[in-house]
Each structure stands twice: as C-alpha cells, then as structure tokens.
Amino acid sequence: MESIINAAFLGLVEGLTEFIPVSSTGHLIIVSEFLKLDHTKSDSFNIIIQLGAILAVVYLYRERFYDFFNWKKIQELPSLIKTKNPDRLNLIHIFVAIMPILMIGFVSRKWIKTYLFNTDVVVASLILVGILMIIVEKFKPMPTVHSLDKLTYKEALIIGLGQCFALIPGVSRSGATMLTGMLIKIDVKTSADFSFLISVPVIAAATIYEFIKVYGQFTSADLWQLLVGFGVSFIVAIMGIKGFLIVLKRLSITPFAIYRIFFGLFYYFFSR
Structure with a gap:
C-alpha cells in the first residue's frame, strides 16, 4: 500500500459497496488497478478491511445476534433441527446458508484468485448481472415470505447455493443472495436482511484466513493502514446499509442494476 490516503479511500469504497448489489470486490479490484497498487498486497488488504464492514452488520x-447466541435459544437448537418450518430465524438457517460457499470457496480459492481477480472478469460480471437484476425485478414471482422468521431451512440452503456465484469477482454476494431470494418468492427487504446476516460468518472466515496467511508480508506501516481502512470501512458501512435499505424500500434493486451496467461500460471503454 502506498499511503494512508489510499487505505482510507479503499475503506470508503469497501464500506459503500460491500452490502449493496454492485460488488465490493469488483470495485476494489478496479480502484486498486486505477491507483496502481501492488496486487499481492492490495488483494489481501481488500479482503482484510472487509472485517470493518461486517462489524457494522453486527x-x-x-x-438478532444477541438472540442467536442467547444460551436458552442455543439449547433449543437440537429440537429445531427436525423442524421443517421453525417459528423463528436461528443459527441453523445461518449454518445451512453459509456451508456451500465456505466449502466451494475453500476448494477453489487459489484458482479464483489466480484466474478471476482481474478487471476483465469484473467488468463482464458487473454488466451481465446488472442485466439479470433488471430481468428478475421485472418478472419475479409474487413474494410470499415477508419476514426473516418465516424462512425455512430449505429456502436458506437455496439462498446459500445462490451465494456461491459471488465467488466470481464482480457478481456481488448481496446481489446473488437477493436475486436468489426474490426468485423463490422472498421479498426483497427480507432477502437483503438475510444476506447481511449470513455475510458475517462468510466474510469473517475469509478475512481471518487471509490475515493468517499474509500477516508476515505486512510491515508496521501497513498495519496502520489496515487499521485506517478498517475504521473507515466500519463507519461508512453503517451509513451505507441504512441508505441502501431506504432506497430498496422505495425503488427496489433497479437503480443498482443500472449503475452496474453503466459503471462496467464506462470502465471498459475508458480504461482501454
């Protein structure tokens, strides 16, 4: 990393884009390319500062998290495993939803980082998923699930499988989970809330793994930059999530789809 300013800027981008369906990873790759940052460090830095964003969700x-880890509720989990339609969202939903991406991500992590962490993949994903978002928004089935506490384990698993497409940079984890939820008749607000909740263990696992792996590569100066990026990401993510939910309630996902398409096209034509 070149400076504290770059770290703060990357934290700003991460906080703004992590939880809206525009792909934070895609934006960070493009910004890192634009700032001409060292790819080895910047890719790891971008993953680690996501921790600030997920703490904003917590x-x-x-x-919700207090309810998840309430000891009385944890003791009830064994009896809920056999229940097809639990009366509230619980840790089983979260576990079922995150297992697919954790397993596939762990197996394919090196291949993804080697072959997919580039601007060509990001641009293509931004545009194609943006078009898909418009199509799904227009032709989505009428939602029948309007609350997190009405989700079934099967629906959580399907959303978790859809989340795996977000391993492709530029797709957007929140975008993939929200689109999947909308296609199985879950309203967009509930899909967004569930997307935020399952992001915490997924991103935390990726962050901790990456930090352990590359810790020795960072100098003391880099660690200060990590703290700056982390702090900015946390503060901006809080504002970003609140703003996103307001826009989602009034306009749904269409503005974000249009942004993805135009941003992808803009970068494609002006970076050549």
Whole structure:
C-alpha cells in the first residue's frame, strides 16, 4: 500500500459497496488497478478491511445476534433441527446458508484468485448481472415470505447455493443472495436482511484466513493502514446499509442494476 490516503479511500469504497448489489470486490479490484497498487498486497488488504464492514452488520443487527447466541435459544437448537418450518430465524438457517460457499470457496480459492481477480472478469460480471437484476425485478414471482422468521431451512440452503456465484469477482454476494431470494418468492427487504446476516460468518472466515496467511508480508506501516481502512470501512458501512435499505424500500434493486451496467461500460471503454 502506498499511503494512508489510499487505505482510507479503499475503506470508503469497501464500506459503500460491500452490502449493496454492485460488488465490493469488483470495485476494489478496479480502484486498486486505477491507483496502481501492488496486487499481492492490495488483494489481501481488500479482503482484510472487509472485517470493518461486517462489524457494522453486527452493530446494526445486534438484537438478532444477541438472540442467536442467547444460551436458552442455543439449547433449543437440537429440537429445531427436525423442524421443517421453525417459528423463528436461528443459527441453523445461518449454518445451512453459509456451508456451500465456505466449502466451494475453500476448494477453489487459489484458482479464483489466480484466474478471476482481474478487471476483465469484473467488468463482464458487473454488466451481465446488472442485466439479470433488471430481468428478475421485472418478472419475479409474487413474494410470499415477508419476514426473516418465516424462512425455512430449505429456502436458506437455496439462498446459500445462490451465494456461491459471488465467488466470481464482480457478481456481488448481496446481489446473488437477493436475486436468489426474490426468485423463490422472498421479498426483497427480507432477502437483503438475510444476506447481511449470513455475510458475517462468510466474510469473517475469509478475512481471518487471509490475515493468517499474509500477516508476515505486512510491515508496521501497513498495519496502520489496515487499521485506517478498517475504521473507515466500519463507519461508512453503517451509513451505507441504512441508505441502501431506504432506497430498496422505495425503488427496489433497479437503480443498482443500472449503475452496474453503466459503471462496467464506462470502465471498459475508458480504461482501454
């Protein structure tokens, strides 16, 4: 990393884009390319500062997380495993939803980082998924699930499988999970809330793994930059999530789809 300013800027981009369906990874790859940052360090830096963004989710959804880890509720989990239609969202939903991406991501992580972490893949994903978002928004079935507490384990698993497409840079994890949810008749707000909740263990696992792997590559100066990026990401993500939910309620996902397409085309034509 070249400077504290670059770190703060990357934290800003991460916080703004992590939880809206425009692909934070795609934006960070493009920004890192634009700033001409060292790819080895910048890719790892981008993954690590995501921790700030997921802590923003923990803060905003702290009542849900408190409920998840309430000892009395944890003791009830064995009896809920056999229940097809539980009466509330619980840790089993989260576990079922995150296992596919954790397994596939772990097996394919090296291949993905080697062959897919580039601007060509990001641009193609931004445009194609943006078009798909418009199509799904227009032709989606009428939602029948309007609350997190009405989700079934089967629906959580299907959303988790859809989340795996987000391993491709530029697709967007929140975009993949929200589109999947909308296609199985879950309303867009509930899909977004569930997407935020399952992001915490997924991104935390990726962040911790990456940090352990590359810790020795960072100097003391780099660690200060990590802290700056982390802090900016946390603060901006809180504002970003609140703003996103307001836009989602009023306009749904169409504005983000249009942004993806135009941003992808803009970068493609002006980076050549």
